Amino acid sequence: MPRTHQPSRWLRVGLPVLLIAIWLVGGAVGGPYFGRVDEVSTNDQSTFLPASAESTQVQERLSEFTxxxxxxxxxxxxxxxxxxxxxxxxxxxxxxxxxxxxxxxxxxxxxxxxxxxxxxxxxxxxxxxxxxxxxxxxxxxxxxxxxxxxxxxxxxxxxxxxxxxKGFLGIDGLLLSVALGAVFVILVIVYRSPLLPILVLLTSVFALCVALLTVWWLAKAGIVVLNGQVQGILFILVIGAATDYALLYVARFREAIGSGQGRWQATMTAWRGSFEPIVASGGTVIAGLLCLLLSDLASNRALGPIASIGIVFSLLSALTFLPALLAVFGRAAFWPFVPRHGGTELPARLADAPVRGFWPRQARLIARHARPVWIVSTLVLLVATAGVLQLKADGVPASDLVLGASEARDGQVVLADHFPAGSGAPAYVIVPEGDVAAAATTLAGSDGVDSVAAVAQDSPTGQVGVSVDGADVTYTVAGPPGIPVPDPTTVDGEVMLVATLTDASDSLAAEETITELRTGLHTGIPDALVGGPTALDLDSNDTSIRDRTVIIPVILVVILVILMLLLRAVVAPVLLILSVIVSFGAAMGVSALVFNGVFDFPGADPAVPLYGFVFLVALGVDYNIFLMSRVREESLAHGTREGILRGLVATGGVITSAGLVLAATFAALGVIPILFLAQLAFIVAFGVLLDTFVVRSLLVPAVAYDLGRVIWWPSRLARRDADAAETESEDRRTLKV
Known part of the structure; x- marks a missing residue:
C-alpha cells in the first residue's frame, strides 16, 4: 500500500496549536463581557416598536409636547x-x-x-x-x-x-448554567467519556464569548439594538447550534479514527466530510434569521443580524477550534471507549449484513415497509396539526407578559377597582390646532373614554381640561379658583390631546376603543394621529401578524434554494421543505393544546409563531441536511436506496444526540419567567424532538426510499445507467424477503 503524503510536523502540530491559541485569546477577551451586557442592553419600549405605525409617530413626538x-x-x-x-x-x-x-x-x-x-x-x-x-x-x-x-x-x-x-435578570447566570448543564449531562450519557463533552462545550462557550464580544461593540456603536429577549435567544441559539455542528464533526472524526487513520489524516477526512453540511446548515439558519430584516418590528429586525453573528461564530468554532482540539487529543478524546479499528465502518452492503443495533433495524424497517411508514407518519403529523385551530396568537395584555408575581399587575387590578382603568396610560392624539373641537368631541363621545385633556407644559399638572360647546373650546386647570389657565402646548401648529380610557390600557376592550377612535377621527381629520400604550400594543400585534404573513413564505423560498444548491436536485429539497412544514404545523398544534389545556396561558404574542417557524424550519432542515448530504455521498458509491439506508445508519446516532442537545438548550429558556420565551422554549424543544424522532428517522428516509433515484432529479444521480437501476431494484426485493 503506497504511503500517503504527510505534511510537515510543524503544520500538523503548529496549526492546531495556533488555532487553539486564537480562540483562547478570543474567549479571554470576550468572557468578561457577560458582566457588561447591561451597559449596551436595553428593554426600553422603543426597541419593540413598529417602525411605520401611527403609534410610533406619536411616541417619537411625545417629548416635543410634554x-x-x-x-x-x-x-x-x-x-x-x-x-x-x-x-x-x-x-x-x-x-x-x-x-x-x-x-x-x-x-x-x-x-x-x-x-x-x-x-x-x-x-x-x-x-x-x-x-x-x-x-x-x-x-x-x-x-x-x-x-x-x-x-x-x-x-x-x-x-x-x-x-x-426583572424577569430577564437570570439570563446571564441561570439560563447559561441550566443550558450548559443539560448539554453536558446529555453528552456524557451519549459518549460515556469525561473529556469529549468538555471539548464540545468549549466549542460552544468560546463561540458564544466571541459572538457576544462582537455584538457588544456593535451595540455600543449603535449599529444593532440588544434587548433582553434578543440576548436570551442569542445565548441559547449559539450553544445549541455550535454543539450540533460540533457533534457532526465529532461523528466524522470518530469514523475516521475507527477506520485506522492517524490524528492528522482523521482531522482532514472529518473536516472534508463535515464542511459542506455544516456550512449549508449554518447558511439555512442565517438565511432564515436575516429574513427577519423584512420585519417592521424593531425587536424582530434586531434579532436577525445579532443571531446571525452568533451562528457565524458557531460555524467557525466547529470548523476550526474543535478540529484543532481533536487533532491534539486524538483517540484520547474518546477515552475510555476509544473507537476500535473497523468498529465504525459500515458493511459493504447493508442488504447482506446481519441486523444488529437500533439504526440498522430502523433501516430494515424502512426498506421493507417504506410506503406504510411515511403514510402513517404523515397522518399522525397532520392530525397533530389540527390543534393549530386552538392557537390564540393575537396578542396578550402587558400585565400577562411576566409569569409569576408582578406588583404592576396586582396594582393594575387595584387601580381598576377605584379609578378609570386606563389611568396613567392614556391615549395620545395629535391633531391640527384648528381641529381640537372636532377631535375632543369625538373623543368625549366614545364610551371607552373617561375624560379628555390637552398637554400644556405651563400647567402645574402638565395638562389642561378640555370642554367643547359647539365650535368653542374651553380649557380648565385643577387648583384653587383664580389660577390662570395656560394654553395647550402647540408644536408645528398641532396640539396633543390626552384621552383617559375607561378600560385597562392593555385590554382587548381598550384596543377596540383605539380602533373606533381612529376610524372616527380619520373621517373628519385625516392628519390625526392616535398613539399611547394601547395603540402601541395594537399596532405591534397588527405588525406581527403582517410580518409572519410576509416573512414565512420568503424563508421557505430561501431555504429551498439553499437545499437545491446543496443536493444538486429539485425533488429532494421540495420533499424536505414539505416535511418540515408538516412538522412545524404539528409542533404548533400540540403546543396550542398544551398552552390552553395544561399551562392555561392567556394567549400568545403574534410573533411567537414567526419565531417558532424561523427556528424550527431552519434548525429542522439542519437535520435533514445532515441526513441527505450523507445519503447523497453514499448514493454516489452504492446507489440511491442503499445510500438512503447507509446514510440513515451512519447519521442516526449523531443527529439524535444533536436533537436532544438542541431541545434541551431551548427548553432552558423556560427558566426565564417571560411568557414569550416560555412559549418559544416549548415550541422549539418539542418541534426539534419531533423532527429528530419522526421526520428525520421515519418520514424523510421512507419517502426517499419509496421514490428511489427520482429524488435526485434532475441531477445525474437520477439518470443512472440501467445496470445501477436494476441493482437498486434487486436490493429492494432482497430486503423485503
Whole structure:
C-alpha cells in the first residue's frame, strides 16, 4: 500500500496549536463581557416598536409636547378606613420624597378616588435612565415610609417595564448554567467519556464569548439594538447550534479514527466530510434569521443580524477550534471507549449484513415497509396539526407578559377597582390646532373614554381640561379658583390631546376603543394621529401578524434554494421543505393544546409563531441536511436506496444526540419567567424532538426510499445507467424477503 503524503510536523502540530491559541485569546477577551451586557442592553419600549405605525409617530413626538422624555408610573394607594383628608396630608411628605429620587420628574399630588377608598399618584420617570432601578427605589421608599394601614403598588407603563426587566435578570447566570448543564449531562450519557463533552462545550462557550464580544461593540456603536429577549435567544441559539455542528464533526472524526487513520489524516477526512453540511446548515439558519430584516418590528429586525453573528461564530468554532482540539487529543478524546479499528465502518452492503443495533433495524424497517411508514407518519403529523385551530396568537395584555408575581399587575387590578382603568396610560392624539373641537368631541363621545385633556407644559399638572360647546373650546386647570389657565402646548401648529380610557390600557376592550377612535377621527381629520400604550400594543400585534404573513413564505423560498444548491436536485429539497412544514404545523398544534389545556396561558404574542417557524424550519432542515448530504455521498458509491439506508445508519446516532442537545438548550429558556420565551422554549424543544424522532428517522428516509433515484432529479444521480437501476431494484426485493 503506497504511503500517503504527510505534511510537515510543524503544520500538523503548529496549526492546531495556533488555532487553539486564537480562540483562547478570543474567549479571554470576550468572557468578561457577560458582566457588561447591561451597559449596551436595553428593554426600553422603543426597541419593540413598529417602525411605520401611527403609534410610533406619536411616541417619537411625545417629548416635543410634554417637554420631557419620560415613561409614566402610577402609584395606587389604599388605606384601612379610606382616604380622608388627614390621610392624604400624611401622604404628601412621602410624595415629596419620591420627587427627590434621581430620574423622577414632577410628581402629581395624591389624587383621591371618587369612592374615597384609594388615591393615585402620577410619577414621570426619565426613559433615558434605568427605569427599573428608579421604580425599585420608589417601591423600597414606599415600603419604608408609608403610614401604618396604607398599602401601595407601583404600576403603569414604568411598573410593567420594571417587572419585565426583572424577569430577564437570570439570563446571564441561570439560563447559561441550566443550558450548559443539560448539554453536558446529555453528552456524557451519549459518549460515556469525561473529556469529549468538555471539548464540545468549549466549542460552544468560546463561540458564544466571541459572538457576544462582537455584538457588544456593535451595540455600543449603535449599529444593532440588544434587548433582553434578543440576548436570551442569542445565548441559547449559539450553544445549541455550535454543539450540533460540533457533534457532526465529532461523528466524522470518530469514523475516521475507527477506520485506522492517524490524528492528522482523521482531522482532514472529518473536516472534508463535515464542511459542506455544516456550512449549508449554518447558511439555512442565517438565511432564515436575516429574513427577519423584512420585519417592521424593531425587536424582530434586531434579532436577525445579532443571531446571525452568533451562528457565524458557531460555524467557525466547529470548523476550526474543535478540529484543532481533536487533532491534539486524538483517540484520547474518546477515552475510555476509544473507537476500535473497523468498529465504525459500515458493511459493504447493508442488504447482506446481519441486523444488529437500533439504526440498522430502523433501516430494515424502512426498506421493507417504506410506503406504510411515511403514510402513517404523515397522518399522525397532520392530525397533530389540527390543534393549530386552538392557537390564540393575537396578542396578550402587558400585565400577562411576566409569569409569576408582578406588583404592576396586582396594582393594575387595584387601580381598576377605584379609578378609570386606563389611568396613567392614556391615549395620545395629535391633531391640527384648528381641529381640537372636532377631535375632543369625538373623543368625549366614545364610551371607552373617561375624560379628555390637552398637554400644556405651563400647567402645574402638565395638562389642561378640555370642554367643547359647539365650535368653542374651553380649557380648565385643577387648583384653587383664580389660577390662570395656560394654553395647550402647540408644536408645528398641532396640539396633543390626552384621552383617559375607561378600560385597562392593555385590554382587548381598550384596543377596540383605539380602533373606533381612529376610524372616527380619520373621517373628519385625516392628519390625526392616535398613539399611547394601547395603540402601541395594537399596532405591534397588527405588525406581527403582517410580518409572519410576509416573512414565512420568503424563508421557505430561501431555504429551498439553499437545499437545491446543496443536493444538486429539485425533488429532494421540495420533499424536505414539505416535511418540515408538516412538522412545524404539528409542533404548533400540540403546543396550542398544551398552552390552553395544561399551562392555561392567556394567549400568545403574534410573533411567537414567526419565531417558532424561523427556528424550527431552519434548525429542522439542519437535520435533514445532515441526513441527505450523507445519503447523497453514499448514493454516489452504492446507489440511491442503499445510500438512503447507509446514510440513515451512519447519521442516526449523531443527529439524535444533536436533537436532544438542541431541545434541551431551548427548553432552558423556560427558566426565564417571560411568557414569550416560555412559549418559544416549548415550541422549539418539542418541534426539534419531533423532527429528530419522526421526520428525520421515519418520514424523510421512507419517502426517499419509496421514490428511489427520482429524488435526485434532475441531477445525474437520477439518470443512472440501467445496470445501477436494476441493482437498486434487486436490493429492494432482497430486503423485503
Amino acid at each position: 417637554g420631557t422624555d419620560s415613561v409614566p408610573a402610577v402609584i395606587v394607594l389604599t388605606a384601612d378606613g379610606g382616604m380622608d383628608a388627614d390621610r392624604l396630608a400624611d401622604l404628601q411628605s412621602v410624595v415629596a420624597d419620591i420627587a427627590d429620587i434621581n430620574g423622577v420628574g414632577e410628581v402629581s399630588p395624591a389624587i383621591p378616588s371618587e369612592d374615597g377608598a384609594a388615591a393615585q399618584v402620577f410619577v414621570p420617570i426619565d426613559s433615558n435612565g434605568e427605569v427599573r432601578d428608579t421604580v425599585e427605589e420608589i417601591r423600597a421608599m414606599l415600603a419604608d415610609d408609608l403610614p401604618a394601614g396604607v398599602e401601595a403598588w407601583v404600576t403603569g407603563p414604568a411598573g410593567f417595564t420594571a417587572d419585565l426587566v
